[in-house]
Amino acid sequence: MAASSGEWLSRAAMVLVLGLVVAPSAKAGDVDMVFLKSAVSNGAVCLDGSPPVYHFSPGSGSGANNWLVHMEGGGWCRNAQECSVRKGNFRGSSKFMRPLSFSGILGGNQRNNPDFYNWNRIKIRYCDGSSFTGDVETVETSTNLHYRGARVWNAIIEELLAKGMNKAQNALLSGCSAGGLAAILHCDIFRDLLPATAKVKCFSDAGYFFDGKDITGNNFVRTFYKDVANLHGSAKNLPSSCTSKMSPDLCFFPQNVVPTLRTPLFILNAAYDAWQIKNVLAPSAADKKKTWAKCKLDITACSSSQLTTLQNFRTDFLAALPKPEQSPANLSIFIDSCYAHCQSGSQDTWLAQDSPVVEKTQIGKAVGNWFHDREVSRRIDCPYPCNPTCKNRDDD
Structure with missing residues (x-):
């Protein structure tokens, strides 16, 4: 359901020196870890x-x-085996983390990020595999796995409040992928922790995972989230506004949570979300013959019948978006027709001369306008391949 452990290790390469794990030296422009x-x-x-x-x-x-608080993405783990793999890389252990640079929505250059460049900017690293919802007291001796994502989120937010966020005038909780889902799941709690006088909003990038059927007609992703919720003990940390009405695992789907939110939200997503096409529409369990292997990696390699399936996928995704009459106040939506996953963390897709546009507006401009009450919008792109400004990628 996420990148391979080999990919993770290559992205967070470590070296062994005399048996000790040593993190690579920080480069100029990197933001140190706390x-x-x-x-x-x-x-x-x-x-x-x-x-x-x-x-x-x-x-x-x-x-x-x-204050801008951005949560890292990186999929989920649904059983001890998958979570154990993550212990060997930065998706499950801070031992493998290293300094990184800020860009896109976290960038510190006024021209490239005019609405947020001089804010307190924080990136919360993701190492729990539950979108920061887990809280299981027991630690299995055999695996030494700790399912404590909610405690991690609470501890870091408490630290930030003590650093001055408790006096915030403006605050934005954001995230990408599993972090974008977390921004929705923790949105109202975040609002309640900050001063009543503060302007507080939430922004989800590539976090609108919908309850869709796979190519065999089954709900693979629904079963997956049920396993995640059970393993991590997530039920008590999912929005009660949702869990009071339906099964906790269904409250991993934003379509069941967003209509219950009290806090303004901005939803950014690709209509042909690369992760969801790989894992919701055509997961390996449903594509045993790997007929979708090339299409999942490159939308231009899809057959005509596969493109028809993708257009139907887009239709179902759009139908799962919140309706205007059920949305939280000041909800904005930006759905481009790119084959992408996470578009706010890189400058070239956030706000650059050739960034993706919908209705002549770039992502960074739309988000800034929304946060500062210059505009509330509902931008939904025409179907693929109509948008030549798209940058097709699969980042988290």
């Missing part, structure tokens, strides 16, 4: 028991009291 070691005593840890991590770039000038 290891929250004080959280370990409260059980707020990654899957392997290591301390949680966030990256912090302090605000300045007019942005000194404004």
Whole structure:
């Protein structure tokens, strides 16, 4: 359901020196990591028991009291075997994390990110495999797995509140992929933790995973989320506004949560979301003959019948978006017709001369206009392949 462990390790390469794990040196422009070691005593840890991590770039000038909290993505793990694999890379252990640079919505350049560049900008690293919803007290001796995502989120947010976020004037909770889902699931809680006088909103990038059927007509992703919820003990940390009405595993689907939110939300998603096509529409369990293998990697390699299936997928995805009459206040939507996954973290898709546009508007401009109450919009692109500005990619 996520990138391979080999890919993770290549992206977070570590070196062994005399038996010790040594992180690569930070490069110019990298934002240092903050290891929250004080959280370990409260059980707020990654899957392997290591301390949680966030990256912090302090605000300045007019942005000194404004906070942007962005949650990293990276799929989920639904059983001990999958979670154990993550312990060996930065998706499950802070031992494998390293400094990184900020770009896109987290960028610090005024021209490239005019609405958020001088805010306090934080990236919360993702090492729990549950979109920060897990909280199981017991740790199995055989696996030494800790399902504590909710504790990690709470510990880091408490740390940020103590650093000054408790006096925030403006705040935006955002995330990509599994982090984009987390931004929806934790949205109202985040709002309630901040001053009543603050403007607080939430932004989900590639986090609108919908309850769709796969190519065999089954609901593979529904079964997957049920396993995640059961393994991580997620039920008590999912929005009660949803769990009071339906099974907790169904509350991993934003279509069942968003209509219950009280806090303004911006939904950014590709209509042909690369991750969802690979894992919701054509997961390996449904594509045993691998007839979708090439199409899943490159939309231009899809056959005419597969393109028809993709257009139907888009129709079903759009139908799962919140209706205007059931949306939270000031909901904005930006759905482009790209084959992509996560578009806010890279400058070339966020706000650059050749960034993707819908209705002559770039993503970064649309999000900034929405947050600062310059515009509330519902931009939905025409079907593929109508948008020549698309940058097809699969990042999280």
